[in-house]
Amino acid sequence: MFHPTLIDITEKILTTPHYTLSSDASCELARLSEIYFMDVMACADKIRNHYHPHRVFTCAITNAKSGFCSENCAFCAQSSHHHTDIQTYPMVSEPDLLDSALSRQREGAIKFGMVTSGYANTAEETAQICRAAAAIAQTRMGVCASLGMLSPSTAAQLKASGVTRYHHNLETARSHFSAICTTHDYEEDVETVRIARKAGLEVCSGGVMGLGENWEQRIELSMTLRELDVDSIPINFLTPIPGTPMENRALLSPREALRCIALFRFMHPQKDIVVCGGRGITLGDFQSWVFMAGANGLMIGNYLTTSGRDTRMDMNMIRAMELDIQTHC
Secondary structure, three states, X not given: OOOHHHHHHHHXXXXXOOOOOOHHHHHHHHOOOHHHHHHHHHHHHHHHHHHOOOEEEEEEEEEEEEOOEOOOXXXXXXXXXXXXXXXXXXXXXXXHHHHHHHHHHHHOOXXXXXXXXXXXXXXXXXXXXXXXXXXXXXXXXXXXXXXXXOOHHHHHHHHHHOOOEEEOOOEOOHHHHHHOOOOOXXXXXXXXXXXXXXXXXXXXOOEXXXXXXXXXXXXXXXXXXHHHOOOEEEEEEOOOOOOOOOOOOOOOOHHHHHHHHHHHHHHOOOOEEEEOOOHHHHHHHHOOHHHHOOOOEEEOOOOOOOOOOOHHHHHHHHHHOOOEEOOOO
16 A cells, blocks of 8 residues: 555645645655555656656767866766776867767767866867867757856857756755865855856756765755756766775665655656666666656766666667657757
8 A cells, every 4th residue: 555645745746736845745755664665666657757758868978078177076086186097088079079979869869968077167178168069969969068167158158059958966965065075165066057047058967876875965955956946857876986985885775776766756746857877887677667766868878987888778678668769859
């Protein structure tokens, strides 16, 4: 039998326009006994299908500038504060960025993101990204960029070049951020999201699950994203990278990871929720369950410094779930 609280929350989300789940109700939902795991999945799937009926979008990224980052994010292989065995390189050329976008498009991605390491880009690097964005926009793909902190002028420049969506993760809750990063303030990340929105860009912002945060802090992050009215919420799971402070942190169990996705779906019924990095190592054979947990988006291909799954396997998985794959933005 379904838990009464779960039934009540689900019915309100499905029938009451603009209903928002309170922090207390979210905590109650997150703390439901494991015996209700399948019930939570079923309700999250029902909410997803109500607002995103039988439809999944796919996106892909490229690491356009790797390593040498001045920030000390504890999970990140690209930080200059850590000693990791990753490939480092300066900004990738515009033709190579376009080639990468075309390759991901052939594999099925409808959105393509250019990601650079570091606190922020130089004016020259931004101009290079803008030229690449203008070329990629001609492919009819959605053009995304993740370039660190933004100024209003840079945001406007990106918008004018054809970038449609800006990606900037908050990573975790404000109350947990000092345990993850100490080289910049949380409010700087929040302000970058605000700047992107003010410039007319769609915003993709989420975080990494499994950084030592508790359920209350996951809800805190989710509430902040709601206040910022982001368009898309990427959910990543920690991949412990040798040489980082989190190299020995245990992975989330597949069930806890799926409950994280479900929690964000309950709290953001109408938003895009896309599952990204750490999916394979955390979920393993349960990767197809992300849709039942509430996700309506999937990042395909490789991530920034880690490998993803064969894209054909992901596309076949989506079809096997009898979901429609979006073919354009």
